[in-house]
Amino acid sequence: xxxxLSKTGLLARGILGENPVFKLALSxxxxxxxxxxxxNGIMLGVAVIFVQIFSSLTIALIKNLIHPRIRIPxxxxxxxxxxxxxxxxxxxxxxxxxxxxxxxxxxIVAFAIITMRLEMFASKESVSDSIFDALGMGxxxxxxxxxxxxxxELLGSGMILGHDVxxxxxxxxxxxxCAGFFVVGFMMAFFNWIEAVYRKKMEERT
Amino acid sequence: MSLPIKDILNITLRLxxxxxxxxxxxxxxxxxxxDAKKQNAYNNEERVSYSLLGYSGDxxxxxxxxxxxxxxxxxxxxxxxxxxxxxxxxxxxxxxLRISLEGEFVDQKTLQLSPAQSIDAPERERAITSALAPKxxxxxxxxxIRIVTLDNKLNAYIVNGAYPGFKTHINMMLxxxxxxxxxxxxxxxxxxxxxxxxxxxxxxxxxxxVGLGYERLQELDVARKPIPDEYVKALEKKLADDEAQNVxxxxxxxxxxxxxxxxxxxxxxxxxxxxxxxxxAFRIQILNKVLQNQxxxxxxxxxxxxx
Numbered sequence: 339x340x341x342x343l344s345k346t347g348l349l350a351r352g353i354l355g356e357n358p359v360f361k362l363a364l365s366x367x368x369x370x371x372x373x374x375x376x377x378n379g380i381m382l383g384v385a386v387i388f389v390q391i392f393s394s395l396t397i398a399l400i401k402n403l404i405h406p407r408i409r410i411p412x413x414x415x416x417x418x419x420x421x422x423x424x425x426x427x428x429x430x431x432x433x434x435x436x437x438x439x440x441x442x443x444x445x446i447v448a449f450a451i452i453t454m455r456l457e458m459f460a461s462k463e464s465v466s467d468s469i470f471d472a473l474g475m476g477x478x479x480x481x482x483x484x485x486x487x488x489x490x491e492l493l494g495s496g497m498i499l500g501h502d503v504x505x506x507x508x509x510x511x512x513x514x515x516c517a518g519f520f521v522v523g524f525m526m527a528f529f530n531w532i533e534a535v536y537r538k539k540m541e542e543r544t
Numbered sequence: 545m546s547l548p549i550k551d552i553l554n555i556t557l558r559l560x561x562x563x564x565x566x567x568x569x570x571x572x573x574x575x576x577x578x579d580a581k582k583q584n585a586y587n588n589e590e591r592v593s594y595s596l597l598g599y600s601g602d603x604x605x606x607x608x609x610x611x612x613x614x615x616x617x618x619x620x621x622x623x624x625x626x627x628x629x630x631x632x633x634x635x636x637x638x639x640x641l642r643i644s645l646e647g648e649f650v651d652q653k654t655l656q657l658s659p660a661q662s663i664d665a666p667e668r669e670r671a672i673t674s675a676l677a678p679k680x681x682x683x684x685x686x687x688x689i690r691i692v693t694l695d696n697k698l699n700a701y702i703v704n705g706a707y708p709g710f711k712t713h714i715n716m717m718l719x720x721x722x723x724x725x726x727x728x729x730x731x732x733x734x735x736x737x738x739x740x741x742x743x744x745x746x747x748x749x750x751x752x753x754v755g756l757g758y759e760r761l762q763e764l765d766v767a768r769k770p771i772p773d774e775y776v777k778a779l780e781k782k783l784a785d786d787e788a789q790n791v792x793x794x795x796x797x798x799x800x801x802x803x804x805x806x807x808x809x810x811x812x813x814x815x816x817x818x819x820x821x822x823x824x825a826f827r828i829q830i831l832n833k834v835l836q837n838q839x840x841x842x843x844x845x846x847x848x849x850x851x
Contacts, residue, residue, distance in 0.1 A: 404558075405555055407551075408555050412562055415566045419570055422570045429577065430576075430580035
């Protein structure tokens with residue numbers, strides 16, 4: 339066990355210090371492709387939280403049984419199994435949620451962030467720590483997606499969560515896929531700049 | 545670096561076990577969820593059907609409003625093709641009606657199917673194959689037509705169809721009056737771009753089709769100009785009733801206004817609606833002629849004289 343952080347520390351790390359979208363730059367495909375609206379971001383984020391928690395839990399439980407040479411196939415199988423099960427259960431018992439989230443759940447099989455958390459954390463640490471790490475990373479991803487979705491929906495279609503706030507469409511460009519790269523890039527730069535400024539202040543104080 | 549054979553066997557064994565466990569878990573959850581999933585899909589289609597007829601949310605549907613499900617198949621029998629209709633004839637009973645491609649009656653058979661079985665595609669096909677046994681035929685499912693009756697009088701048709709969109713097919717559902725005027729349009733499934741082509745789902749786009757007559761529809765075109773604001777407001781039901789009626793009447797003869805940045809998707813829906821309605825009108829007239837001439841009993845017999 340190498341983890342030195344407390345449970346809340348693990349949560350905060352996923353959301354702020356190592357935010358998967360803005361800091362680790364993982365799972366950029368969905369961040370660029372899907373984040374055209376805030377609602378899409380929320381749906382994908384919630385779906386990721388579920389899959390990440392279940393997969394981390396499974397891997398943390400069976401970590402001693404996994405042969406090191408086939409750990410990646412095992413992670414992929416674990417994620418695929420959970421995605422399928424969640425997809426089936428949602429479709430059968432929560433049809434209204436499934437109508438909105440269905441396509442996002444299926445996308446998750448190929449997410450780098452989940453495999454990465456299994457490799458970096460769940461396969462080495464205790465079960466309870468893994469769950470908090472998964473929750474933190476999931477929420478961090480959700481926050482990132484919502485932030486990008488907010489900018490793109492506001493500037494692209496003048497709306498927030500489907501409510502018309504501007505009354506006109508400033509730039510259609512923002513909902514096209516290429517704008518995803520610009521928005522993600524600028525936001526990444528912005529958050530890193532804030533962190534740099536903050537660090538500098540802390541250093542000056544000490 | 546080569547692995548000793550013992551390690552290779554060890555890895556193979558572990559991978560196999562992992563796959564088996566994963567497969568087992570997925571299989572178990574499939575068994576537990578499959579029936580509910582099918583029922584949901586059916587309920588959803590039924591809900592969409594009712595909402596197309598104007599019975600959604602607070603608007604309660606009348607008690608004598610019934611939907612009769614008719615399934616159309618293409619049957620290939622020794623290189624001869626037939627059109628087959630599976631028509632509800634009584635409770636737990638369906639009539640399998642075969643019509644030649646020229647529209648002539650071939651034969652009819654009665655088969656037993658409960659309502660729960662009839663919404664399940666494999667169950668239906670099993671029943672049809674066994675009704676036609678011992679002759680072996682190739683069966684291809686074509687579509688599901690819903691005939692809506694109110695107090696045993698023909699009220700509307702509900703038709704499904706697909707048409708190629710920007711990326712893949714756009715699946716839509718249409719409610720038609722008995723004269724094939726459009727009562728409602730719903731986009732069921734599509735993969736158009738979010739924010740652009742996906743706007744075909746919006747009320748202000750779909751609403752432009754409602755009320756179009758059969759003749760008008762055939763010459764309908766897509767206009768590449770911005771849609772007037774008042775028209776959008778009326779279609780989104782943001783205007784007072786009588787004002788909305790005026791605005792809608794004013795734009796009644798307009799072409800379909802293309803969505804900004806999504807002319808291809810707009811045109812696909814427009815052409816799709818045209819094609820679906822035209823084909824349906826053609827088929828239902830043939831079916832009705834056969835039903836009348838052969839005096840075939842169905843649950844909507846009383847209404848079928850008006851078909």
